[in-house]
Amino acid sequence: MSAEPTGDDRPGGPPGRWPADVVVGLVAAPGAAAEVAAELAADLAAALRERHPEVVWDLRVVEDGLVRPPAEDAEIVAAARERLLAEEWDLAVCLTDLPLAVHRRTVAAHASPVHGVAVLSVPALGAVGRRRRALQTAVGLVHALLGDDGAGDPAALRRRVRELATDPAGVDRGVGFTARVLTGNLRLLVGMVRANRPWRLTTGLSRALTAAVAAGVFALVTADIWRLADRFGLLRLSAVGLGSVVAICATLVVGAELWERARSRRVRKQVALFNLATVATVVIGVLTLYAALFLLALAGALLLVPSGLFAEGLGHRAALGDYVELAWLTSSLATVGGALGAGLESDEAVRGAAYTHRPDAGR
Known part of the structure; x- marks a missing residue:
């Protein structure tokens, strides 16, 4: 299953003046996870647009099991990373029907800022209030992928969002391009590395x-x-x-x-x-x-x-x-x-x- 981009309500004006966009892929396993993703896409786009109106949030939903169970969490992240690169997304949130664990402790969700991939276990959301909890968790995951360390600095988070949405220009490849990415995305990079401990x-x-x-x-x-x-x-x-x-x-x-x-x-x-x-x-x-x-x-x-x-x-x-x-x-x-x-x-x-x-x- 695939869906047209959600949350791409660009403001009026000439096309060249549109703000940069951040493409977020919602990868859902078939079944209950796909149902949650379909409900979540519009809500998540609206929540992110409200918090960070300086960029356009482009939410794309695809149905893909990614891995064959049983699978380790690292396998899910790696498979989601492959899909992210193939689809040319900026971030990916994977909704799975498998249980998750970090350091042998069961968790509802986790994020890998360096990979740009987060994983959410749909069964851990429970049966009551699932849509609300899915939205709250997904918003928190996106912030974690941006290197948010929980310090509560909205300005720093906004700068990271803008850096993620802006592509370096003027250099095609090689060391020059990497240097441009480093200097133009320093706050985002520092947040990613710090979150990686x-x-x-x-x-x-x-x-x-x-x-x-x-x-x-x-x-x-x-x-x-x-x-x-x-x-x-x-x-x-x-x-x-x-x-x-x-x-x-x-x-x-x-x-x-x-x-x-x-x-x-x-x-x-x-x-x-x-x-x-x-x-x-x-x-x-x-x-x-x-x-x-x-x-x-x-x-x-x-x-x-x-x-x-x-x-x-x-x-x-x-x-x-x-x-x-x-x-x-x-x-x-x-x-x-x-x-x-x-x-x-x-x-x-x-x-x-x-x-x-x-x-x-x-x-």
Whole structure:
């Protein structure tokens, strides 16, 4: 089933002066979900138009089961993302008849701001007041997809809506286009990344954490590493640290195929935002891991490496700066170990760690 765009009541005037539009796809599973979507389309368009009249809201309803049950939530998001790119939408809200869970907790709905996809479980709406709850939840989901962190800043949310609706002009492709997307959609991008909670990235990668800790412990108690840290100097320590961060970021992005390619002109901005948000999420997550490893290595060096033994290994008196250099090199080597561990993670585990699903966004 497909429907003509809903909520596209453009104001009068010459066509060239029409405001930009935001295309939202409502993807509904056959049956009860499709019935709810048909009722929801006009209500959602009116609610969004009332809250954000500065853009035209184009609601499009399609009937598509997307996945064959049983299916994980990540599969639904991935399938909805595929449909979003194929249909050239800006956002997608998927209505499913399957139960949803985030971190093993049952939820009524969740949103993935980086993907631009939200999922709503129709059975969780209940039998009484279903239309009202569906509308409230859907409006909350759209705001979550825009990177709304719940701080209640209407002006910031309006700016994100305008950024989403405006396509960069003047550059066709490549680095120039990506730079235009970055500078022209900075608030939207920051909201997406913040909603994605990148500092939690590595906590979901058990193999990467295990390998990082093991490599750090080995480096911390090895006399050769002590001498290398002492002789490397600032430039080499910086190069090793940067290389370790780049290594684990590349392993995560390339290994788990987190990078998207634009299939048409219309979705270039959508794909560019996704890739920028993905890279920013991974980089911030890895830098958080690196900082944590550095603090742990420094504490471990001060507590577990006696100054006399350390001085004997270095061949001179051990000062606080020597402990800092040892912690620096140790954290870099531990991050390299984390990159090796990340290579053993499944693609599903990496995607689950990289992309946060915000539960109950409509409440």
